[in-house]
Amino acid sequence: MGLAGLLLLSSGPALAEPAFARQYKNQYGYMPSCNACHKDGGGTPVNRYGQQFKDAGLNAGAFNAIAELDADGDGARNGAEATARSNPGSDRSTPDAPGDWLDTSNLVPRAVRDLFPDVTTYKLVDAIFTDKEVTRAAERGVTLTAEDENTIYVPVDNRRPVGTAIIVAGQFEGQQFFVVLSTDRQLVITHVEAIDAGPLEAARDDDLYQSFPGQSVETLQIADDVTGLPRAAQQAVLRAATMLQVRLKP
Known part of the structure; x- marks a missing residue:
C-alpha cells in the first residue's frame, strides 16, 4: 500500500483491524477501540487490561483467562464489561454507563x-x-x-x-x-x-x-x-x- x-x-474515518482487535471481535462480537488495551490509542502504553491480556499469552484464549479479573478496578469483571460493550481497560466505562469509548472520534x-x-x-x-x-x-x-x-x-x-x-x-x-x-x-x-x-x-x-x-x-x-x-x-x-x-x- x-x-x-x-x-x-x-468522508468518514475508516477503522484499522489489527490482529488483537480481530481476536476481541471474534470473542465478543464487535470491534473494540484501541483504548481497550492502550492508554490513548494504538502504539501508546498498554493499560491494565492490555497488560493482563499480554501476560495471559496475547491469544484468543487469553480473553477467557482474564475474564474474571477486574483490570480497571471499577467493580465489574473484564468479561462482563466486554460483553456489555463497556471498556474493560477504563474505570470511566462500566456496563451501566459504557460511555463513548467506541465512538470513532476517540x-x-x-x-x-x-x-x-x-x-x-x-x-x-x-x-x-x-x-x-x-x-x-x-x-x-x-x-x-x-x-x-x-x-x-x-x-x-x-x-x-x-x-x-x-x-x-x-x-x-x-x-x-x-x-x-x-x-x-x-x-x-x-x-x-x-x-x-x-x-x-x-x-x-x-x-x-x-x-x-x-x-x-x-x-x-x-x-x-x-x-x-x-x-x-x-x-x-x-x-x-x-x-x-x-x-x-x-
Missing part, C-alpha cells in the same frame, strides 16, 4: 491530533507486518515481528491524505519510552518527540530528535557514534520510520 492508494477515501491519540489541529478525519491503517515487510525492515537493521503490530494514523483533508503519524516504543536500560513521529504526504518527517517517557524523563529532551525533521523515512539513517539514551532514541525513530516505509511504500 502507498499513500497514493489512500487518495480516494470516504480512536486517534491526542498526541497525534495535536500535530494536525485542523484535521477532523483520519484513515487508520493497520501495521501488521508480512514476511516480506519483515525482511525489508531487517535490511535496515530493524527487527520486526508479529507482536510489533501498530496503527498508522493518516490525517485526511478534503478526502486527501495530508501526512502520517505513528507512535512507537523505545527501550533503554530496561525502561520504556514512547515516541510520536509525523510526516507529510511524501513521507518526509515533520515532527518527532517523546510523548510518554515514564521514569526516563531525559528521553523528552528535544535535542535528541532535532536532526530528524526534513529527512525521508526511506533514507533516514542513525549515527554510529552515539551511545546510551541518545542511541536508544535514534533507534526508536528509525523503527518508526521503517514501519511507515515498509507498510506505505511498495
Whole structure:
C-alpha cells in the first residue's frame, strides 16, 4: 500500500483491524477501540487490561483467562464489561454507563491530533507486518515481528491524505519510552518527540530528535557514534520510520 492508494477515501474515518482487535471481535462480537488495551490509542502504553491480556499469552484464549479479573478496578469483571460493550481497560466505562469509548472520534491519540489541529478525519491503517515487510525492515537493521503490530494514523483533508503519524516504543536500560513521529504526504518527517517517557524523563529532551525533521523515512539513517539514551532514541525513530516505509511504500 502507498499513500497514493489512500487518495480516494470516504468522508468518514475508516477503522484499522489489527490482529488483537480481530481476536476481541471474534470473542465478543464487535470491534473494540484501541483504548481497550492502550492508554490513548494504538502504539501508546498498554493499560491494565492490555497488560493482563499480554501476560495471559496475547491469544484468543487469553480473553477467557482474564475474564474474571477486574483490570480497571471499577467493580465489574473484564468479561462482563466486554460483553456489555463497556471498556474493560477504563474505570470511566462500566456496563451501566459504557460511555463513548467506541465512538470513532476517540480512536486517534491526542498526541497525534495535536500535530494536525485542523484535521477532523483520519484513515487508520493497520501495521501488521508480512514476511516480506519483515525482511525489508531487517535490511535496515530493524527487527520486526508479529507482536510489533501498530496503527498508522493518516490525517485526511478534503478526502486527501495530508501526512502520517505513528507512535512507537523505545527501550533503554530496561525502561520504556514512547515516541510520536509525523510526516507529510511524501513521507518526509515533520515532527518527532517523546510523548510518554515514564521514569526516563531525559528521553523528552528535544535535542535528541532535532536532526530528524526534513529527512525521508526511506533514507533516514542513525549515527554510529552515539551511545546510551541518545542511541536508544535514534533507534526508536528509525523503527518508526521503517514501519511507515515498509507498510506505505511498495
